Amino acid sequence: MKGRIFGLTLLTIFSGLSLQAQKTFRIGYVDMEYILQNVPQYQEASSQLDAKVQEWKSEIEEKKREIDEMKSRLNNERALLTRELIEEREEEIAYQEEQALDYQQKRFGPNGDYLIQKKQLVRPIQDQVFTAVREISENRNLDMVFDRTADTGMLYAAEEHDISDQVLRSINRAANRRQVDSRQDRRELETAEERTVEQDNKIAEKAEMNENKQNAREAILAERQRQRDSIKAAKQKELEERRARIIEERQRRMDSIRELRQQKDTIN
Template identity: 90%
Template sequence: MTLLILFSGKGLQAQKTFRIGYVDMEYILQNVPQYQEASSQLDSRVQEWRSEVEAKKRDIEQMKSRLENERALLTRELIEEREEEIAYQEEQALDYQQKRFGPNGDYLIQKKQLVRPIQDQVFTAVREISENRNLDMVFDRTADTGMLYAAEEHDISDQVLRSINRAANRRQIDSRQERQELEIAEERTVEEDEKINEEAQIIQDKQTAREAILAERQRQRDSIKAAKQQELEERRAKIIEERQRRMDSIRNLRKQKDTIN
């Protein structure tokens, strides 16, 4: 996006062109594995906190219900004592809810702690990319910036994400060869990466199709082999059965001969 700013004075008009880019912070966060893993852990913790809040509310409702059912049987002092206990439990439940979900609660604090390292990486990447592309300003389209329109060609979110992933890869490489391969990859543009990914996907699709064909052939061979094995076992069983029948017949004839003798 190009922003044209006009400066005027004493009848003269000067023009300055600002080059502006933007990022989609939500998109970046959704594609950073470390953030997703930590976010999932936080979601599990939040679910536990909500369950605890709901349990406290149910306990209070049960206390109120018992009081109403037993009110006619209780003295005034006991009723006041029960009401004070309910009020105390309600206050404790509210304090707990504020501690977990209030403006200064654990949820917002841990959420900020979760996002802050990624934000630092984004700011570093944005500064590097802005210098390379001569951008004067970069906005976050998910923030309250008043951005109503932005051409997709000025979206540098993918470049920021690539920069973050590259930084993570740099920390993981050990050998000189891996370092050289990473340097070559870092010199590629987004378009070149997309082309490489498309070619890799085509190769992967062909490999998947080839594996499916080989698997089907193996299944057919296994099926034929199993059929032959079953036929062999049935034939063997018939031979054994026939042999046993003959032996039984000979044994019966011998018995009959012994009886006659």
């Protein structure tokens, strides 16, 4: 099945690139399973993981034997036990079965320790492979590199064959055409569609530069306004403090005059 998928993938690529006959198209592939089998670090770590797996399996089998013995004892002693004791033993067996199942899922479930450690084991080797594939591909001028043992296949592709931007532009154009109403909008859309990705990138870069300049100007203006507001606030505070001192001084004078009058009236 993997070989068929790999062959169909290559056929699709060759068909899509048939128009580029003037350029030699170079493809390479790697066998990830073969690489992993011949990396000593991976083999050593894999052996350690296999030992853990055997230990986990032994623990699970031991737990199952204990549960089977509990069931056997209950069947043999059932006639001698009260209903309450039978129900208690059955509940204990059900609990132990649930615990055994949870442990099995913890070790070998979709998110279990085995798959997690397997991924952790493979990932460093995969990173080394990807790095080596990129370096070799660039040195040998390879356009694409596949993993023959994987369904997804692609490990490396030269950027010149990346048509993601073109696909995105096509999708956006289709969406924009449905939204166009006036002739003016249609003409503007046609003009935009005639531009290449590089031209669009330059326009986007220019727009970004203009936006950055505008943001910088607005930041400068905001800072100047903040400074003006700060100076204005400081002057306002100084004015209010001066007014408060004047009022306070005036009040003291009035109190002093009132006190002198009271003393004069007392003397008279």
